[in-house]
Amino acid sequence: MAGVVAVAAESLAGGRARAARTVLDQVVLPxxxxxxxxxxxxxxxxxTGERPLRLNAGVRARVRVVCGPGLRRCxxxxxxxxxxxxxxxxxxxxxxxxxxxxxxxxxxxxxxxKGDHVIGIVTAKSGDIFKVDVGGSEPASLSYLAFEGATKxxxxxxxxxxxxxxxxxxxxxxxEPEMVCIDSCGRAxxxxxxxxxxxxxxxxxxxxxxxxxxxxxxxxxxxxxYPLEIVFGMNGRIWxxxxxxxxxxxxxxxxxxxxxxxxxxxxxxFSRLAES
Amino acid sequence: xEGVMRTDAKMRTExxxxxxxxxxxCSLRHFACEQxxxxxxxxxxxxxxxxxxxxxxxxxxxxxxxxxxxFNKATLEVILRxxxxxxxxxxxSRERLIRNTCEAVVLGALxxxxxxxxxxxxxxxxxxxxxxxxxxACMALVDAGVPMRALFCGVTCALDSEGTLxxxxxxxxxxxxxxxxxxxxxxxxxxxxxxTTKGLYSDAELQQCLAxxxxxxxxxxxxxxxxxxxxxxxx
Numbered sequence: 388m389a390g391v392v393a394v395a396a397e398s399l400a401g402g403r404a405r406a407a408r409t410v411l412d413q414v415v416l417p418x419x420x421x422x423x424x425x426x427x428x429x430x431x432x433x434x435t436g437e438r439p440l441r442l443n444a445g446v447r448a449r450v451r452v453v454c455g456p457g458l459r460r461c462x463x464x465x466x467x468x469x470x471x472x473x474x475x476x477x478x479x480x481x482x483x484x485x486x487x488x489x490x491x492x493x494x495x496x497x498x499x500x501k502g503d504h505v506i507g508i509v510t511a512k513s514g515d516i517f518k519v520d521v522g523g524s525e526p527a528s529l530s531y532l533a534f535e536g537a538t539k540x541x542x543x544x545x546x547x548x549x550x551x552x553x554x555x556x557x558x559x560x561x562x563e564p565e566m567v568c569i570d571s572c573g574r575a576x577x578x579x580x581x582x583x584x585x586x587x588x589x590x591x592x593x594x595x596x597x598x599x600x601x602x603x604x605x606x607x608x609x610x611x612x613y614p615l616e617i618v619f620g621m622n623g624r625i626w627x628x629x630x631x632x633x634x635x636x637x638x639x640x641x642x643x644x645x646x647x648x649x650x651x652x653x654x655x656x657f658s659r660l661a662e663s
Numbered sequence: 664x665e666g667v668m669r670t671d672a673k674m675r676t677e678x679x680x681x682x683x684x685x686x687x688x689c690s691l692r693h694f695a696c697e698q699x700x701x702x703x704x705x706x707x708x709x710x711x712x713x714x715x716x717x718x719x720x721x722x723x724x725x726x727x728x729x730x731x732x733x734f735n736k737a738t739l740e741v742i743l744r745x746x747x748x749x750x751x752x753x754x755x756s757r758e759r760l761i762r763n764t765c766e767a768v769v770l771g772a773l774x775x776x777x778x779x780x781x782x783x784x785x786x787x788x789x790x791x792x793x794x795x796x797x798x799x800a801c802m803a804l805v806d807a808g809v810p811m812r813a814l815f816c817g818v819t820c821a822l823d824s825e826g827t828l829x830x831x832x833x834x835x836x837x838x839x840x841x842x843x844x845x846x847x848x849x850x851x852x853x854x855x856x857x858x859t860t861k862g863l864y865s866d867a868e869l870q871q872c873l874a875x876x877x878x879x880x881x882x883x884x885x886x887x888x889x890x891x892x893x894x895x896x897x898x
Contacts, residue, residue, distance in 0.1 A: 414892045417805065418813035418851045459770075459810075468770060468810035470891050493895075494808035496705040498724065498774070524724045524777040560775055 404464055407473070407488055415473050415490060421458075421465040424450055424485070450485030457490025469494075493593045497522045497622035499558035504578070506587065506620030507551045507566065519551055522589075522622040525563055529553065533567035535575035543580070550581040550626060552618055581618060585628030586635050592623050594646045605645055608657050609638060690830040691818075691879055696798075696890050698806045704782070706807020710799035712831060714789035717796045719803035723779030731778065736771035738778045743796065746785045757793055761800055764817075764847040764857045770810040779809055790833040791819040793845045793859070798883065805891065814850035816883040818876040819843065822864055828872060830879050844869070846876045850884050853877045 404420035415421075454460055457469035467473075471492030478486045497505075499521060507519035510526055518526040529551065534543040545551070557565040568578040598605060599619055609615070613634045618626040625642060629635045637660065645653065692713030701707035704720035724737055731738050741762040743754045765781065781800050785792065797817030804811060821832035821840035829836055837843055842862030849856050855873065864872075 414888075414895045416814060416850070416888060416891060417811040418849070457810075466812065468812065469808055470805045470895075472895060492808050493699075494705070496723065496725070496807065524726055524774065560773060 407465065407475070410473050411475050412472055414471065415467045416470050417468050419467045420461065421467065421473075421488075423452055423463065423465065452485040453487040455487050455489025457492055458488060491593070493591060495591050495623065497592060499523045499527065499555055499564040500621075501555050501558045503558070503621040504552065504554045504619075505566070505622040506581070506618060506624040506626055507553065507622075508587075509545060509547050509549045509551060512545075512547060517545060517551075519553075519566060521564070521566070521620075522624065523564065527555070527564040527566045529566050529568070533569055534579060535569050535573065545580055550587060552578050552581055552620065552626075554578065581626055582628075585616070585626050586639050587624055587626045588639050588643065589623050590625060590643055591646060592621070594642075595619055595621060595623055595625070598642075598645075604650075605642075605653065608653070609641065612657060612660060613638065690875075691882055692831050692833075694798075694883070694886060696802055696886070698802060698890070698894055704803075704807070706803045706805070706809070708799055708802035708806050709786075710795055710802060712791055712795045712798070713833065714787055715791055715795045716786040717792070717799040718784045718786055719796070719799035720782045720784075721779065721800075721803045721807040721809065722782070723807065723809060724774040724777035725780070727776060727778035732776045733771075735775050737769070737774040739766050739769060739771065740778060740780045741765065741783065741800070742780065743783045744785065746788060757796065760793065760847075760857055760859055761796060764797060764815055765800060765804065767856050768811050768813055768815050768849065769804065770812055773810050779804075788834070790835075790837050791817075791831050791845075793817060794819045794831070797847050802887070802890075805887075812851075814884065814887055815847050815856055816850070816880050816887070817845060817847050818879050818883070819845045820872040820876055822862070822868055822872070826868065828868075828875055830875060842868070844872045844876075846873060848877060848880045850880075850887075853880055 404422050406424065407421040408424055410421060454465060457467065457471060458465045459468055460466070465488065467490060469490050469492045471490040474489055474491050476487045505521050507521040507527060507529075509517050510520045511518040515531055517529045517531065519529050521527050531537060531542055531545070537543050551568065553566040553568040555564055555566050568575060570576045570578075597603065613629050615638060616628045627635055627638050627642070629638055641656065648656075695711040697709045699707060700709060701720055704722050706721040707719065709716065709718045727738050739762055741758045743758045743761070744750060745754055761781070761783070769779065771779075781803065783796050783799060794817030797815065801815050805814070819831055820843070821829045821836050822842040823829070823836070823840050832840060832843070840862065842860065842864040844858065844860040844864070846855060847857035848854065
């Protein structure tokens with residue numbers, strides 16, 4: 388229990404907007420406003436440091452930033468809508484725009500986002516589409532033609548209760564989400580019906596993002612332990628299959644516990660399992 | 664604002680013969696909060712104020728029945744269960760107050776045709792129940808990751824027969840008071856989101872209670888901030 392006895396008083400005029408740069412990697416709360424950094428003045432064409440003439444001399448232009456999850460635009464400021472750590476990513480390469488700001492929050496409930504790869508469970512077959520439960524507020528629809536090599540004559544072999552790995556092509560707040568199991572070239576690319584056996588379990592969205600990060604050592608260590616097949620869905624679902632049921636269960640427990648363990652505890656557990 | 668609480672002679676800052684000790688310099692009882700303690704709901708929190716404790720769970724944004732869906736925003740439902748007995752009219756009225764407060768703060772337009780359900784269970788009631796319920800609901804909504812435009816908190820004031828103002832009254836103080844006022848305040852500018860009052864009080868006393876509640880709400884918001892920072896510092 389986090390107990391606190393408040394002692395000192397603050398001024399009533401709290402909640403002033405702070406510059407986004409000063410709050411990076413700190414915990415931000417809903418309701419806070421962040422100021423965006425101002426644009427650097429470009430060098431004049433003469434090269435001697437002349438400033439270009441501005442029509443509205445008093446206002447300085449702001450950098451264009453991308454507003455990621457957990458932030459909303461409000462005037463020329465960013466309003467924080469979720470609690471978490473504020474993160475920033477530099478603009479890559481050709482310097483278009485000012486980078487991305489987002490809030491790294493811990494959540495269990497998934498909200499469909501276009502382009503996300505997710506694991507869904509087929510709940511119904513109605514006419515030409517399958518209804519797939521992806522853990523969001525409504526089931527996604529999946530057309531039977533959205534599989535590699537599927538035609539009207541050659542229907543894919545999908546039954547109710549099957550696991551599907553696909554990506555969203557339509558996912559916004561106003562429409563029913565739609566998913567497909569082919570990429571833009573028409574190839575499956577790993578998507579489609581997930582095979583027999585194995586175990587599907589649910590974890591938090593933050594853990595999935597951590598495991599899918601490019602420099603994650605957990606996956607490499609797990610791979611050295613047993614040969615396995617694993618599928619990660621951005622909706623918090625993981626499907627695991629190893630040679631025996633016992634190994635599958637051990638892997639599932641390790642991945643679930645990863646969220647709360649430190650790196651040292653994890654290494655201990657792995658070394659103990661590798662011995663036995 | 665410490666000055667406001669000390670110089671106003673009518674306000675009691677000493678606990679006196681109360682069973683629950685109060686923090687120095689602040690009239691609110693000791694509070695504590697725990698988040699993410701239930702495995703089923705998307706967000707959960709338990710809020711403790713003195714001996715009053717409320718457990719809140721939030722489910723959402725989830726599927727909604729066609730009869731209850733709203734085309735352009737989320738349907739917010741609040742269910743309050745008392746400690747013993749079936750929920751009655753008093754619970755219904757408290758549910759409505761909490762729902763109106765949450766609707767003012769939650770960005771429902773981002774999740775149309777979904778439902779966000781807040782379930783509150785009274786674990787123990789020792790005065791200021793509605794305020795404790797509001798605080799628990801706010802912490803649970805933050806834990807679930809529901810987008811909000813601000814945080815909110817609940818503060819209760821009681822006026823006794825001499826006109827002395829007591830913040831966060833215990834059950835005994837509430838019974839002996841001539842008026843009990845509960846306010847819900849938001850975190851951005853301490854604006855009033857909801858107020859419910861019972862009893863006899865004058866216009867000046869109302870303003871005084873509101874000012875005291877606004878001053879006390881800073882302590883609650885500072886506690887929220889510390890509690891959330893502690894939670895995110897572990898990961």
